[in-house]
Amino acid sequence: MYVTLVSVALLLLLPASLLAQRIGTLTVVEGGLRIIRNTSVLRGSQGARIDWGDMLETGGSGLVQVECETGAIVALGPSSQLFFFSHTGAGGATGGELVLLSGWLKAETTSKVGPYLYNTPLLAGKTKEGTLVMHAGAESSEMFVESGSAGVAELTANGNAGEFRAAKAGQFFSRQRGKNVVVGSSPAATFLDSMPRPFRDTLPSGLSQIKGKPPELRREREVSYADLRPWLLMPAKWRTEFVTRFESRLDDPEFRRELESHIRDHPEWEEALPPDKNPSTKN
């Protein structure tokens, strides 16, 4: 009797936990997509599901679109890296926080359950009913409010957002590293010139073309240090869970050696390394 009750309880809990992880569906995958899920590197394909915690990396000519269960649509341009960092509520239909580490992102947010926070290393945009186009470069970040309303904030070096200020449709925000945000009434010419052409249009929903069971993503290999390195260098706030998540990879000597040699870039890993292998405890 006890075993049966536990089994039923587990069965009831299982879909809920799955829903809590799931963000939405990949409805467009062009030019190659790599996904880091848990500790694996997967090859993205149309119709596959995307979970919170997934890191997406598009190819040099890539164009990827994720349609969230909240109705929000997020598109990634070429050579872009996006981290689905955290969600803000229970269940699948929830707002959340995303990190655009590099490249281009267009997000049409029509969330009825909570705002979405879109971060770049220098700027954060928050919206519940709005469309944002963001670019994260090595030394600058830009954001254009295409429609609706949003909040925009500068980010500190560790990824914490300052005070959000209201942003109206048509406003353009740019920030160079070490400088304040500059507000413009229209997108800069360089921004427009380099923006992926499809971002000029409303993102078309492709959910109706996705039928049947979501395809299994093809697993390529376990994640290497080189795969993780860009993510390990992003502001500390967004990598707090990385030690727990990737600790098992320390069993890989190559991963461990690379990690140890760059430990100063991500000191939170020091505690995960045994004292005899921890460079900071040597001598």
Place this chain on the structure above:
Amino acid sequence: MKLLVKFNLVMCLVFLVGFIAAGLISRSLLERNAQQEIFENARIMMEAALAVRGYTGKEIKPLLDTQMKYSFLPQSVPAYSANQYFDQLRIKFPDYSYREATLNPTNPVNRANDWEADIIQYFRQNPQVTERVGERETATGRTLYIARAMKVGPSCLECHDTPDSAPRTLIERYGSDNGFGWKVNDIVTAQIVSAPTKLPEQRARNVFAVFMVSLAVIFVIVFLAVNAMLIVLITRPINRLSIVADELSLGNLNVPEFQVGGKDEIAKLYDSFNRMRRSLMEAIKMLEA
């Protein structure tokens, strides 16, 4: 004067009078028809331009709305698409020109010049009039034009109400000084199609020439046919009859009788002549006996 000559003279006179009358009447009719055809073509072109405008407004513009937030796309403007359509049309119909002349346009290219402004003002003062046709002198000669009033619709105000409510990219392209303050149902634009008057004149001339030459050719054919028939059916039998009558009158009674075929008047005449000849010969025989 011979019968044939008399007949031909009368026929030529009648034809000449008919030819001149037909020429005068047909020339005026053809010119009027050619002008009407030009106007009808112009009306069809205008309707097509309106259809293109409607298509652009209903189907193209919504697709480009998002793109318009990044850069101004004239392809979303109905007037632009109508002009583009007409530019394509002019490749095959180079004599026609199209304008959407506007009193206060956003794009200065569409600004009405003096005579166009007069037409728009006329439509504004006579709102019941929706179309006006006329002729005017231009540097390249006389020109026919057909103009229609265009009323401001609610959708026009998306770009022509105030600079604040207009798309940002439109202001960036054309500035905020022109093309604003339009009111719904106001007439600020006239759709004008022009064509040189030489176009209908040329068409009328061409058709007229073909018609008159055809008429002349028909006359020549009729003339030849009638003459041939006159010769074969009338003058030649009468000449033969005349020769036989001459011979008889000179006492030559051995002249053979006519072999008569048919039942027409000439055949009857031959018949009567043969009968008269036979009676005459019997009378002479009786006298000699």
